[in-house]
Amino acid sequence: MLDGEQIPFTAGQTIMEAATDAGKFIPHLCWHPDVSTHGSCRMCVVKINGRFSASCTTQAATGQVVRNNTHEMTSGRRTSLQLLFIEGNHFCPSCERSGNCVLQATAYELGMLSPHFDHFFPDRPIDASHPDVILEFNRCIQCELCVRASRELDGKDVFALAGRGMDSHLIVNSESGKLGDTDFDVTDRAADICPVGVFLTRGQGFTVPIGSRKYDLAPISEQPFAHHRTAMADDANDLGDPIDAADVVGIDLHPATSATVRERANHPSGAEVGR
Numbered sequence: 001m002l003d004g005e006q007i008p009f010t011a012g013q014t015i016m017e018a019a020t021d022a023g024k025f026i027p028h029l030c031w032h033p034d035v036s037t038h039g040s041c042r043m044c045v046v047k048i049n050g051r052f053s054a055s056c057t058t059q060a061a062t063g064q065v066v067r068n069n070t071h072e073m074t075s076g077r078r079t080s081l082q083l084l085f086i087e088g089n090h091f092c093p094s095c096e097r098s099g100n101c102v103l104q105a106t107a108y109e110l111g112m113l114s115p116h117f118d119h120f121f122p123d124r125p126i127d128a129s130h131p132d133v134i135l136e137f138n139r140c141i142q143c144e145l146c147v148r149a150s151r152e153l154d155g156k157d158v159f160a161l162a163g164r165g166m167d168s169h170l171i172v173n174s175e176s177g178k179l180g181d182t183d184f185d186v187t188d189r190a191a192d193i194c195p196v197g198v199f200l201t202r203g204q205g206f207t208v209p210i211g212s213r214k215y216d217l218a219p220i221s222e223q224p225f226a227h228h229r230t231a232m233a234d235d236a237n238d239l240g241d242p243i244d245a246a247d248v249v250g251i252d253l254h255p256a257t258s259a260t261v262r263e264r265a266n267h268p269s270g271a272e273v274g275r
């Protein structure tokens with residue numbers, strides 16, 4: 001049962017897969033159906049029979065009562081989003097991926113109106129060593145989709161995550177640490193699976209005008225992976241709610257999220273799947 005609705009599933013399916021097949025939207029950043037599951041961003045956390053769990057890593061089962069589109073879940077996800085925005089350098093108005101960015105679209109979906117917390121403004125130099133692609137690390141949310149896609153879909157192993165906590169960052173697997181010294185190709189799935197604007201193709205820019213891009217035309221909850229508009233986005237009262245860390249239940253945040261950030265806010269998330 002997902003948000004009061006019976007959702008069919010097959011044996012072995014996760015709650016995320018069952019919900020997606022049923023056209024129900026559960027916010028997600030590190031999950032993609034084409035690569036193995038990672039379970040790190042925690043955006044998809046739902047409440048299953050009263051307990052928080054990531055829907056992308058939890059198998060659907062009979063008798064589950066899953067809460068997804070609730071104020072509690074939305075509030076926690078919004079806090080997680082705010083933490084992601086302040087950890088990197090996200091300048092949406094000037095980003096080439098604006099309108100095509102899952103992070104930005106999810107922020108719109110969940111009614112995130114401000115970063116709420118102080119920006120970290122990390123120093124993340126770009127990698128312009130490759131002839132066809134520039135890596136703009138400032139936008140990386142460390143979802144590791146490119147890491148998995150390079151390994152599992154491209155048959156390469158170009159990317160990895162290194163460091164811990166605040167030092168966690170994406171690296172390139174070459175002796176020099178530069179993309180230009182790898183066998184990465186602009187057509188690799190690792191590039192197009194990135195949910196944000198890290199991979200920038202040289203010689204291209206704003207070929208599709210702002211306003212005509214994927215998430216400009218329809219909210220992410222109505223896009224192919226997810227067709228269901230969240231209750232949160234429809235709830236005008238929810239849009240301007242201040243985030244109160246005291247109101248949210250602490251769960252594990254992304255490994256890249258620092259201990260400092262953990263102290264500043266917690267994250268709840270919850271849902272119903274089963275039959």
Ligand code: SF4
Pocket residue numbers: 139140141142143144145146147170193194195196198199
């Ligand atoms: S570059 Fe993109 S796909 Fe890779 S970890 Fe960063 S945000 Fe994820």
Ligand code: FES
Pocket residue numbers: 027028029030031038039040041042043044045054055056057
């Ligand atoms: S989408 Fe499930 S933890 Fe990231």
